[in-house]
Amino acid sequence: MFSRIMVPRIVATLGILFIFSILAQAQAGSTRPRRAPQPNPTPTPAPKKANDSLLDPTPAKSTGAVAPVATGSTTRAYTLLKQEKYDEAAKEAKRVAALEPNNSEAWKIAGFAEAGLKQYKLAAVDLQKALDLQRASGEEDINTIDQLGRAYARTEKFALALPLLVKAISRTDIKPDPALFYFRGLSEYRTGKIEEALTSFNAAVKANPKDATSLYYLGRIFYERSEMPPAIAALNRATAADLRFAPAWALLTTAYLRRAASTTGAGSDADYLSAVRAGESLTRIRADAETVTLFAQALIGAKQYVRAAAELEKVTAGADAKGSTLYLLGVSQSRAKNFPKAIAALERAAVKSPTDVNIYSELGYAYEVSKQYPKALAAYEKGAQLAPGDADFKASIERVRPQVK
Numbered sequence: 001m002f003s004r005i006m007v008p009r010i011v012a013t014l015g016i017l018f019i020f021s022i023l024a025q026a027q028a029g030s031t032r033p034r035r036a037p038q039p040n041p042t043p044t045p046a047p048k049k050a051n052d053s054l055l056d057p058t059p060a061k062s063t064g065a066v067a068p069v070a071t072g073s074t075t076r077a078y079t080l081l082k083q084e085k086y087d088e089a090a091k092e093a094k095r096v097a098a099l100e101p102n103n104s105e106a107w108k109i110a111g112f113a114e115a116g117l118k119q120y121k122l123a124a125v126d127l128q129k130a131l132d133l134q135r136a137s138g139e140e141d142i143n144t145i146d147q148l149g150r151a152y153a154r155t156e157k158f159a160l161a162l163p164l165l166v167k168a169i170s171r172t173d174i175k176p177d178p179a180l181f182y183f184r185g186l187s188e189y190r191t192g193k194i195e196e197a198l199t200s201f202n203a204a205v206k207a208n209p210k211d212a213t214s215l216y217y218l219g220r221i222f223y224e225r226s227e228m229p230p231a232i233a234a235l236n237r238a239t240a241a242d243l244r245f246a247p248a249w250a251l252l253t254t255a256y257l258r259r260a261a262s263t264t265g266a267g268s269d270a271d272y273l274s275a276v277r278a279g280e281s282l283t284r285i286r287a288d289a290e291t292v293t294l295f296a297q298a299l300i301g302a303k304q305y306v307r308a309a310a311e312l313e314k315v316t317a318g319a320d321a322k323g324s325t326l327y328l329l330g331v332s333q334s335r336a337k338n339f340p341k342a343i344a345a346l347e348r349a350a351v352k353s354p355t356d357v358n359i360y361s362e363l364g365y366a367y368e369v370s371k372q373y374p375k376a377l378a379a380y381e382k383g384a385q386l387a388p389g390d391a392d393f394k395a396s397i398e399r400v401r402p403q404v405k
Contacts, residue, residue, distance in 0.1 A: 074105045081109055086116035097126075104133035108144050115151060124151035142174070150183055158187040169200075178207035182214050194221060212242035219251060228259040239281065246291075249282035253294055260301055272301035289315040293325045300328065305335035316345065323353025327362070334366050342366045357386045364396060373403035 073096045080089035093110035097103060111127035114120070127148040134140050146168045152161035165184040169176045185200030198221060204214035215238035222231035235252040239245060253275050260271035279295035292315045299308035309332035315321065316329050330346035333339070346363040353359060360383030367376035377400045384393040 073100060073103065074109055077106065077109045077113075081113055081116075084116065086113040089113035090117065090119075102133060104130045104137070104139075104141075107133065108141065111144075111151070112147060115147060120151045120154040124148065124155055124157070127151055142168070142171070146177070146180060149180070153183040153187050156190070158190040162187040162191060162193075178204055178211070181207060182211060185214060185217060189217060189221070197221065210241040212238045212245050212248065215241060216245065216248045216251070219248070219255070223251060223255050223258075228255055228262075231255050232259070239278075243281070244285055246282060246285045249278055249285065250291070250294060253278040253282060253298055257297055257301060269302075272298060272303075276302050276304070287314075289322065289325060293322075293328060296325075296328050296332065300332060300335070303335070305332045308332040309336055309338070309341070316348075321348070321352070323349045323351075323356060323359070326352060327356065327359050330359075330362055330366070334362060339366050339370045343370065343372075355386060357383050357390070360386070361392070361396075364400075368396075368400060371403075373400055376400050377404050 074093065077089050077092040077096060080086075080092060083089075090110050090113035093106045093113060097106040097110060100106060107126045107130035111123045111125075111130060114123035114126060127144055131140070131144050131148055134144060145164050149161050149164035149168055152158070152164065161183065165180055165187055168180050169184055181200050181204035185197045185204060188194075188197035188200055198218065201214040201218045201221075204211050205218070208214075215234050219231045219234035219238060222228075222234060232252065232255050235248050235255060238248040239252060242248070256271045256275035256278060260268045260275065263271070275298035276295075279298040282291055283295050292311050296308040296312045299305070299311065309329060312325060312329040312332060316326055326345050326349035330342045330349055333342035333345060343363065343366045346359055346366060349356070349359045350363060360379045364376045364379035364383065367373070367379055377397065380393050380396040380400060384390065384397060387393060
């Protein structure tokens with residue numbers, strides 16, 4: 001018999017957030033020696049786009065305060081705004097602004113109404129007009145500043161949002177809305193001011209301990225800095241605060257996998273089981289191919305190979321199955337000693353991802369155990385072509401070649 005430790009390369013694409021690349025170690029008897037790659041310590045880059053759930057703090061229901069008095073031509077628009085009739089308020093305010101283009105109150109009410117309608121790009125334009133007019137007359141309004149900062153953050157114009165949010169939070173005479181700490185932290189994070197972002201997100205959580213989105217970003221920053229214990233602690237708090245927060249469950253699963261792959265023994269086993277539990281919670285929220293693939297990585301790490309294969313079969317039947325997902329299915333079937341199914345999955349994976357060296361290592365092994373020596377030799381030789389310096393492929397070729405007649 002020969003012995004091997006195979007460490008599958010695990011790649012999971014998480015839809016709102018960004019792409020994680022992790023390595024989860026899966027051991028089996030009757031395998032050949034194989035070097036174990038280390039988890040990639042490089043911080044995951046921030047996504048260029050975020051979904052609405054990551055731009056909305058928890059809770060953040062209001063559109064913000066407006067000035068307590070509105071008179072003259074803006075009275076009706078203001079009344080409609082206070083009644084939360086945002087569409088009517090926006091139309092009335094824009095009507096007034098068209099007639100009186102220097103009326104800052106009209107532009108301000110239009111911006112607040114558009115924010116109430118979640119039309120943040122329009123809101124930012126109109127609130128900026130209001131602020132410019134206010135500043136020109138020496139009557140800068142704090143409510144306009146706060147709402148404009150929110151609007152810029154929501155439309156991902158973080159460099160424009162940040163100075164406004166800093167000003168909003170720096171006031172000493174008025175206690176800021178806790179949501180402003182979140183928006184400031186988000187703007188700092190997205191403009192590369194990570195230490196400042198940590199301070200802001202911590203302030204947001206201090207003001208609202210159940211602010212799941214700020215907790216998520218705290219966990220994400222720690223994860224990207226390869227600080228798994230505080231990352232996991234923050235993400236556990238985020239998921240406890242919002243049981244339906246899929247990005248937090250996904251990153252928590254990933255963090256457990258990454259920590260498990262960097263350790264051994266009971267601690268590693270416990271982290272794999274924690275990854276399974278987090279992955280189970282994630283699959284109750286969504287069951288797309290990326291989610292199932294991530295969950296299967298946790299199951300493989302926990303040596304629950306039959307269950308991992310069953311999960312992966314749900315998302316690999318179609319022609320659009322990814323090579324990385326098919327590879328994991330092949331690994332699961334191989335570890336479960338179902339080599340015919342392992343070979344079928346790995347052959348498909350090789351077609352999808354013909355330059356993935358791990359596929360040929362696993363496929364060669366499955367062929368070899370099945371005594372299909374010519375195919376095993378071909379798979380090992382293909383792997384050696386892709387990784388000519390890999391001693392494992394050379395050893396496998398030498399071992400199998402005498403069996404080929």
